Amino acid sequence: MFYYSDDNQFCLYNGNSLQILGQIKEQVDMIFVDPPYFLSNGGKKIQGKRIVSVDKGDWDKAISVEYIDKFNQEWINSCKPLLKDNGTIWICGTFHNIYSVEKCLKTAGFHIINIITWQKSDPTPTWGELHFNFSSEYIIWARKNPKSKHYFNFELMKQLNGGVPMPDVWKLPTVGMWEKTCGKHPTQKPLRLLYRIILASTRAGDIILDPFAGSCTTGIAANLLGRKFIGIDQSQDYLNLGIKRKLDIEDPYRLDIMQKHIAENPEEVTVLVNHARRETKAKMIETGICYLRAGDSQGSLCVTPGFERLEYVLLHTGGEDCQLFKLKKKGCFQIWTKETLELHGFSPSHATYYIVLQFNNINKSKFKVSYNLKEKINTYRARIRPLSDFLDLC
Numbered sequence: 436m437f438y439y440s441d442d443n444q445f446c447l448y449n450g451n452s453l454q455i456l457g458q459i460k461e462q463v464d465m466i467f468v469d470p471p472y473f474l475s476n477g478g479k480k481i482q483g484k485r486i487v488s489v490d491k492g493d494w495d496k497a498i499s500v501e502y503i504d505k506f507n508q509e510w511i512n513s514c515k516p517l518l519k520d521n522g523t524i525w526i527c528g529t530f531h532n533i534y535s536v537e538k539c540l541k542t543a544g545f546h547i548i549n550i551i552t553w554q555k556s557d558p559t560p561t562w563g564e565l566h567f568n569f570s571s572e573y574i575i576w577a578r579k580n581p582k583s584k585h586y587f588n589f590e591l592m593k594q595l596n597g598g599v600p601m602p603d604v605w606k607l608p609t610v611g612m613w614e615k616t617c618g619k620h621p622t623q624k625p626l627r628l629l630y631r632i633i634l635a636s637t638r639a640g641d642i643i644l645d646p647f648a649g650s651c652t653t654g655i656a657a658n659l660l661g662r663k664f665i666g667i668d669q670s671q672d673y674l675n676l677g678i679k680r681k682l683d684i685e686d687p688y689r690l691d692i693m694q695k696h697i698a699e700n701p702e703e704v705t706v707l708v709n710h711a712r713r714e715t716k717a718k719m720i721e722t723g724i725c726y727l728r729a730g731d732s733q734g735s736l737c738v739t740p741g742f743e744r745l746e747y748v749l750l751h752t753g754g755e756d757c758q759l760f761k762l763k764k765k766g767c768f769q770i771w772t773k774e775t776l777e778l779h780g781f782s783p784s785h786a787t788y789y790i791v792l793q794f795n796n797i798n799k800s801k802f803k804v805s806y807n808l809k810e811k812i813n814t815y816r817a818r819i820r821p822l823s824d825f826l827d828l829c
């Protein structure tokens with residue numbers, strides 16, 4: 436064993452996965468695999484203003500199509516006995532490897548549940564004018580065999596998607612600079628992607644294996660969500676980077692920064708958190724109208740890009756007595772005058788114009804406040820927060 440953390444939650448092996456997988460005795464609940472895609476074939480991309488190579492390293496170079504198939508079949512066959520009967524496997528790829536992976540999975544008797552398309556919201560420009568810009572990756576999700584029963588947290592995925600079933604196209608950004616403060620891996624996966632995968636398919640306390648762990652993104656996400664991690668990589672340098680990342684999240688200050696970044700997914704459904712005095716709040720709920728001053732003051736709302744993802748309003752009084760409601764129209768607001776609000780029974784006194792959001796006042800939406808509304812200096816300031824701040828994620 437290369438590393439075992441003091442909290443027993445992060446365990447690393449160094450060497451060739453094809454050999455090490457056969458030595459692992461423990462069965463796991465989920466396997467996440469980000470294998471070599473074999474795309475290091477001299478392609479080019481644009482970085483800043485420079486044209487640079489896409490090559491990742493010798494481990495990503497393929498000798499032949501037969502070599503790719505043989506390699507994929509070998510690690511898939513070695514993973515299967517390590518997966519519990521109700522466990523699932525997720526495997527990433529692009530067209531370079533994903534069709535081979537799919538064939539090998541079926542050959543090994545796995546049953547494909549979904550193929551997720553990860554649409555990168557901030558793709559790197561690829562060089563050349565003979566093709567569309569490469570901006571997506573695929574992630575195959577499969578269970579051990581057609582008859583096994585797998586775990587899927589359908590409800591949580593639905594809630595994270597604003598109350599409608601989560602589709603199989605996920606728009607998420609690529610890995611951010613804030614995830615690279617301990618060092619860089621050439622093909623590091625974003626933590627937000629691993630968060631979604633882990634939340635969808637595992638429970639707190641589960642064991643997750645990653646046979647091509649690299650900088651251990653899977654392990655960091657797993658531990659942040661209370662799951663145990665086993666990782667393998669042939670490179671000690673990459674594993675050392677993973678250990679650095681693990682130690683980084685043990686520092687409460689760094690952990691707090693990291694969790695805030697993860698929560699602030701620029702593609703996630705958002706909530707307007709709005710204070711209103713008790714009587715005004717009751718009137719808002721009665722009419723389904725939430726208003727804020729239009730202007731630069733504590734009770735006003737800054738409409739910035741991302742407002743189009745606003746789907747909920749959370750009403751509270753001084754940080755207490757919270758209720759969550761769904762907007763009638765996502766990301767939509769009106770500007771009303773003081774007089775128009777008076778016609779609806781309100782008595783606004785602070786401004787001439789108000790931002791008005793209309794919500795469905797019949798059904799209160801279920802939620803659990805994990806976000807501390809009182810923690811902030813000013814409880815009265817309206818703010819827009821990701822929906823995941825208000826859900827029980829584990």
Ligand SMILES: C[S@@+](CC[C@H](N)C(=O)[O-])C[C@H]1O[C@@H](n2cnc3c(N)ncnc32)[C@H](O)[C@@H]1O
Binds near residue numbers: 469623646649670
């Ligand atoms: C696509 S990267 C994984 C990146 C990782 N998901 C992350 O976020 O950092 C694939 C990794 O597989 C490792 N690798 C390639 N062939 C291997 C093998 N046969 N055994 C073990 N590791 C291998 C490489 O060193 C590389 O770090």
